[in-house]
Each structure stands twice: as C-alpha cells, then as structure tokens.
Amino acid sequence: MTTPIGIHDLAFATGSRVLDLSVIAVRLGTEIEKYTIGIGQERMSIPAADEDIVTMGAAAAKQIIDRHGAEGIRTVLFATETGIDQSKAAGVYVHQLLELPTTCRVVELKQACYSATAALQFATALVVCDPRQRVLVIASDVARYELGSSGEPTQGAGAVAMLVAADPDLVVIEPGSGVFTSDIMDFWRPNGRVTALVDGKYSIRAYLQAVENAWNDYSAQGGFPISEFNRFCYHQPFTKMASKAHRHLIKTAGGDLDPAVLDAQIAPTLKYNRVIGNTYTASIYLALLSLLDSDEELDETKIGFLSYGSGSVAEFFAGTVQPGYRKHLRSEENRSVLAARVPIDASEYLTWHERRDPTELGDFALPNETPGPFRLAGFTDLKRDYAVTQ
Numbered sequence: 001m002t003t004p005i006g007i008h009d010l011a012f013a014t015g016s017r018v019l020d021l022s023v024i025a026v027r028l029g030t031e032i033e034k035y036t037i038g039i040g041q042e043r044m045s046i047p048a049a050d051e052d053i054v055t056m057g058a059a060a061a062k063q064i065i066d067r068h069g070a071e072g073i074r075t076v077l078f079a080t081e082t083g084i085d086q087s088k089a090a091g092v093y094v095h096q097l098l099e100l101p102t103t104c105r106v107v108e109l110k111q112a113c114y115s116a117t118a119a120l121q122f123a124t125a126l127v128v129c130d131p132r133q134r135v136l137v138i139a140s141d142v143a144r145y146e147l148g149s150s151g152e153p154t155q156g157a158g159a160v161a162m163l164v165a166a167d168p169d170l171v172v173i174e175p176g177s178g179v180f181t182s183d184i185m186d187f188w189r190p191n192g193r194v195t196a197l198v199d200g201k202y203s204i205r206a207y208l209q210a211v212e213n214a215w216n217d218y219s220a221q222g223g224f225p226i227s228e229f230n231r232f233c234y235h236q237p238f239t240k241m242a243s244k245a246h247r248h249l250i251k252t253a254g255g256d257l258d259p260a261v262l263d264a265q266i267a268p269t270l271k272y273n274r275v276i277g278n279t280y281t282a283s284i285y286l287a288l289l290s291l292l293d294s295d296e297e298l299d300e301t302k303i304g305f306l307s308y309g310s311g312s313v314a315e316f317f318a319g320t321v322q323p324g325y326r327k328h329l330r331s332e333e334n335r336s337v338l339a340a341r342v343p344i345d346a347s348e349y350l351t352w353h354e355r356r357d358p359t360e361l362g363d364f365a366l367p368n369e370t371p372g373p374f375r376l377a378g379f380t381d382l383k384r385d386y387a388v389t390q
C-alpha cells in the first residue's frame with residue numbers, strides 16, 4: 001500500500017482592512033443586491049500600506065512553522081499572479097522572515113489563479129519520492145481591477161499556506177487528476193500594470209468549458225465517479241461563480257441536479273470568500289478552509305476540487321478528509337482574524353487604489369499600520385525592506 005500524502009496543515013492570512021461593497025455600490029450607483037445576490041459578495045479585504053503578498057504569505061506560513069517546526073522542509077513553493085519582482089521569487093523573502101534552513105529550494109509559480117494547485121501537485125510528487133520531506137506551499141495575491149470596471153466589486157487580498165506531508169492530519173490528496181489547457185485571453189495583466197484586465201462574461205464561459213474538459217479528462221483517467229463526492233471546492237473569483245461551475249460539473253458528470261443538493265454540496269465553501277473577496281491563487285484553498293471550519297462533520301468525506309486559472313489551465317482532483325481533522329484546525333482564530341479587520345471608508349479605499357510601488361531609486365518608508373507579524377517597512381533603491389514586528 002502506498003503512503004497517503006496530502007495537506008497536513010492549512011492556515012490563512014488576509015489584508016487587515018475591509019471594505020463593505022455598499023461603498024462601491026453607492027459610488028457607482030449600483031443596487032447592492034447585484035453584489036450580494038448577483039455575484040455573491042459582501043465585503044473585500046484590503047491590504048494596509050505595509051502589507052503585500054510577502055507579508056500575508058509569511059503570516060499564513062508562520063502559523064504552520066510555529067506548530068510543526070521547519071524540520072524536513074527542503075522546498076518552498078510560492079504561487080502568485082501578483083508577483084512583486086520580475087526575477088526574485090517572493091518565497092525567498094518568506095524563507096528569510098521565517099528563518100527556514102538554508103538547505104531549501106524556493107521557487108515562484110505563475111498561471112493566473114491555478115498555480116497553487118500546480119504547487120500542491122508538485123509538492124505531493126516530491127513527498128512521494130521521499131516521504132520524510134515536507135513541502136511548504138504558499139498562495140498569496142492582491143486582486144485589483146480598474147475603478148469603475150466590472151471587476152471592481154470582485155477585488156480582495158489574502159494568502160493560504162499548506163504543509164504537504166505523508167500521513168497528513170487534514171486531507172489526503174488522491175492520486176490522479178484531470179487537466180485542461182487552452183490559450184485564451186479572458187483575464188491578463190501585462191508587465192507594468194497593477195490592475196488586471198478581464199473580459200468577465202467570456203471568462204465565465206471559459207471557466208465552464210474548462211470545468212467540463214477537466215472533468216472529462218479526470219473520468220478518462222479512471223477517477224472516482226461523481227456519486228462518490230460529497231463536497232466540492234472551486235476557484236471563486238466571486239462566490240456565485242462556484243454555483244455556476246458546480247451546476248455545470250454535475251450536469252456534465254450526470255449527477256443529481258436538485259438545487260437543494262447542489263447548494264448543500266458547496267454552501268460551506270463560500271463563507272470565507274464571500275467576505276474576503278478574490279484571492280486569486282489562494283481562493284480555492286480558502287474554500288477548503290471555509291469548509292473544514294464549518295460545523296459539518298467531514299471525517300472520510302470525499303471532496304472534488306476544481307481549480308481554474310484564466311488564460312487558461314484547469315484541474316480536477318480528489319481529496320479525502322482525514323478522521324480527527326477537526327482537532328488540528330484554528331477555526332476560532334480564523335474567524336477572529338476576519339472579525340478584527342478594520343473597516344475603511346470610500347476615501348481610504350481610493351487611497352489604497354492609487355497606491356503604487358516606487359519606480360525611482362531612493363529611500364521610501366511606509367507607515368506602520370499592520371497588526372500582522374511582518375511588515376513591508378519600505379524601499380531602498382527599489383529593494384524591498386521587510387521587518388519582523390512581533
């Protein structure tokens with residue numbers, strides 16, 4: 001029998017500020033129900049001035065290192081589509097902030113919102129080769145669209161860290177997956193732009209097409225029948241997208257289309273994303289965290305994962321929740337982090353939106369705002385200066 005491999009620990013961090021979508025609705029003269037019902041979003045996390053993908057990723061990963069130590073970690077995979085440097089991997093800063101051993105490889109992965117799933121699959125393969133090793137996977141992103149664009153209500157910020165190991169405490173990643181790639185332009189962010197460009201309606205259609213193809217490949221590869229899955233985690237650019245994708249998957253796979261059944265299969269996965277907003281690479285694993293932190297008893301539950309990244313790549317795979325998983329969660333702390341975010345008003349939101357990294361050599365200090373364990377203190381000659389705050 002092969003050793004089960006999967007997610008041994010799972011932690012998250014998010015921007016310490018929060019914007020209620022009513023602020024955007026008022027500015028744009030939109031009915032709030034378009035957001036709360038039509039796209040399924042209520043609030044979005046916003047990073048403080050000294051928070052970015054590194055500080056959020058490190059804050060998520062610190063919880064894992066504090067609990068498990070760094071022993072056996074020889075690889076850190078950092079997935080993001082909002083990278084902060086064209087050359088240096090953001091994970092190298094995290095490696096330093098967490099004081100991980102130098103006997104470690106660190107690399108950044110990119111393919112829109114999909115790359116954390118590539119990181120998870122690569123991590124499981126590394127552990128298959130050597131079950132003594134553990135791999136730290138980090139997914140961290142800040143989603144920003146142009147003011148007034150259709151994407152504006154679907155912004156957000158957050159990070160997830162996962163420790164991938166043999167005999168995991170939380171979720172075994174089952175071997176085999178269905179994959180799909182198609183060169184399309186539904187969402188992209190050319191070099192030099194801080195806001196993404198998106199053809200939203202096309203992206204929805206492309207996502208559904210990818211769901212269908214990834215599932216068909218999963219079936220052709222001999223995966224579990226749809227009837228074996230009890231819960232489903234989707235990439236959620238906005239939570240209503242998960243409902244659309246789920247209905248399409250079940251229709252494609254020939255499952256039960258009763259609306260109450262469909263809703264029960266995904267409802268607990270939507271709670272965190274609904275109040276955090278889009279976290280790109282982290283979103284599907286925030287969906288998993290939302291499910292695990294829910295009141296449901298999930299021992300031995302088979303979860304279907306559908307990961308989609310515009311451009312586009314998709315993957316369907318299966319995970320099995322481990323008996324006793326609940327005693328390894330941080331559910332109360334997670335809910336406290338969300339409740340502790342500081343609400344911002346319209347003018348603070350616009351200030352955040354105008355924020356840009358410096359483009360000239362010189363010293364540039366940032367205000368001390370974050371309550372988190374790490375901060376971006378500023379820039380020296382375009383080098384990012386990170387600091388430990390606690």
Ligand code: COA
Nearest residue numbers: 031033034037038039150151154187198200201203237310
């Ligand atoms: N009450 C309730 N629902 C309402 C409403 C109201 N007052 N007004 C509109 N709606 C519904 C619409 O019927 C629609 O629902 P449907 O999709 O089920 O038909 C939904 O709200 C959205 O309305 P729509 O007019 O399509 O919104 P939009 O043109 O502003 O675009 C998105 C919405 C989601 C396409 C847009 O926000 C976007 O592009 N987001 C980014 C998506 C993304 O990141 N994609 C890439 C990664 S997958």
